[in-house]
Amino acid sequence: MxxxxxxxxxxxxxxxxxxxxxxxxxxxxxxxxxxxxxxxxxxxxxxxxxxxxxxxxxxxxxxxxxxxxxxxxxxxxxxxxxxxxxxxxxxxxxxxxxxxxxxxxxxxxxxxxxxxxxxxxxxxxxxxxxxxxxxxxxxxxxxxxxxxxxxxxxxxxxxxxxxxxxxxxxxxxxxFDDPTIGNRLAWIGSIKDTIFDRENMAGDLMQFLVAHYPERVEERYDISLQGKQVFEVFDAIAQKKGLLMKGGLYDYGRTSDMILKDFKNGQLGRITIDGCPE
Ligand SMILES: Nc1nc2c(ncn2[C@@H]2O[C@H](COP(=O)(O)OP(=O)(O)OP(=O)(O)O)[C@@H](O)[C@H]2O)c(=O)[nH]1
Ligand SMILES: [Mg+2]
The missing domain is CATH 3.40.50.300 (P-loop containing nucleotide triphosphate hydrolases)
Structure with missing residues (x-):
């Protein structure tokens, strides 16, 4: 990593x-x-x-x-x-x-x-x-x-x-002095996502989405976020999408790729990451 x-x-x-x-x-x-x-x-x-x-x-x-x-x-x-x-x-x-x-x-x-x-x-x-x-x-x-x-x-x-x-x-x-900048630029495809660990990148993105646009995540993946930690959100998405590995374990790699791709292609709707200070 x-x-x-x-x-x-x-x-x-x-x-x-x-x-x-x-x-x-x-x-x-x-x-x-x-x-x-x-x-x-x-x-x-x-x-x-x-x-x-x-x-x-x-x-x-x-x-x-x-x-x-x-x-x-x-x-x-x-x-x-x-x-x-x-x-x-x-x-x-x-x-x-x-x-x-x-x-x-x-x-x-x-x-x-x-x-x-x-x-x-x-x-x-x-x-x-x-x-x-x-x-x-x-x-x-x-x-x-x-x-x-x-x-x-x-x-x-x-x-x-x-x-x-x-x-x-x-x-x-x-x-980038602020580590969040590199992350955000990777989410929008302005730096190659290969310089980061993809599961960390998707985890940080999901944390942001759950905090700011929870209904978009629920709609897109047809899941409920009620009472879930971020890792449990990944489990729910992997289960819903059938992203499993041999032996039935959740495939976090493919789940991460799907979330990152959905965001990059605007499939999660209209989202602003850098909120404007009031
Ligand atoms: N939805 C949407 N997509 C856009 C818009 N402008 C550009 N794109 C898409 O964004 C991607 C990048 O566009 P480019 O014009 O290649 O970006 P660039 O700034 O020239 O990128 P570099 O040459 O790599 O520096 C392409 O897939 C475009 O179709 C926009 O206003 N809305
Ligand atoms: Mg260009």
Whole structure:
């Protein structure tokens, strides 16, 4: 099992990708920082802040269709109030009205009034940068996939009305001081789940779900949580789904995989992990 208190997750290509953003930034008009709306804290790379100076900065809370609508509202209010970016938008990569709203925000932020606006999209892996660009250009030119590290290099893509987008590989920061961050990023598929023990990961996720969204667990697996400890919830799910090993023992490995996959694919409904402080 991996050590869980100080997660080191910073492959060499991420350092390179970060440097490449630094090299391009002077040619950019607008920096679009993409977060995952389910984890607005954990998906915020503190190293990206340094690129925002002297650039217009749009913060997108993407995958808002997977996040709790009540929390979405709270986060939007809180982030707008903090004024950390020139604009904050709740976003879903495949939503046509949101695409239009982003185009008009980009035009608004184009303060130098350039005919051709250059935008750079950055963020941690798997938050939907490439999917957003595909929507904006109306073509599937950037490769996407529900796993970290799909985009390997930078790529310029252009809309018909002269907005240029630079797609960049997802970057993390060298060390997570808070151990819950690594866990949360693994749940949403932004770091490879192979660096953690899968049963621990699923156990921590279930603990969170039982505390914050118990009815979703009951509905999805058709079980009652009444009076159950987390390990007993695993037993109940394994039994209900027939996930047994030879000899009739519960198969915690397959049960863990199923829970993690269900969460990653949004099968447990709209869930926000980083709750907005009141
Ligand atoms: N439900 C939902 N899925 C989304 C959204 N945006 C992206 N996705 C999915 O999330 C996965 C990751 O999307 P990508 O565009 O490849 O993410 P990326 O940020 O470019 O990832 P890297 O290139 O690895 O850094 C894909 O399966 C997308 O279809 C969204 O708003 N809602
Ligand atoms: Mg990508």
């Amino acid at each position: 991996q050590k869980r208190d100080a997660v080191q997750w910073y492959p060499g290509h991420m350092a390179k990708a970060g440097r490449q953003i630094g090299e391009k930034i002077k040619h950019i008009d607008i920096l679009i920082e993409v977060l995952d709306a389910r984890v607005p804290v954990a998906s915020r790379n503190p190293d990206i802040h340094k690129f925002c100076e002297h650039r217009q900065h749009i913060l997108l809370l993407n995958k808002s269709d997977l996040a709790d609508p009540v929390q979405n509202k709270k986060w939007m209010t809180a982030l707008k109030k903090r004024e950390e970016a020139d604009a904050v938008m709740l976003f879903t990569a495949f939503n046509a009205p949101m695409k239009k709203a982003l185009v008009s925000e980009i035009r608004k932020q184009n303060i130098k009034n350039r005919a051709q606006v250059k935008c750079l999209l950055c963020g941690i892996p798997n938050v939907g940068k490439s999917a957003i660009i595909n929507t904006m250009i109306g073509k599937k030119k950037a490769q996407t996939g529900n796993r970290p590290g799909v985009t390997k290099g930078q790529q310029w893509l252009q809309t018909e009305d002269n907005i240029l987008f630079l797609d960049t590989p997802g970057i993390l920061w060298p060390k």
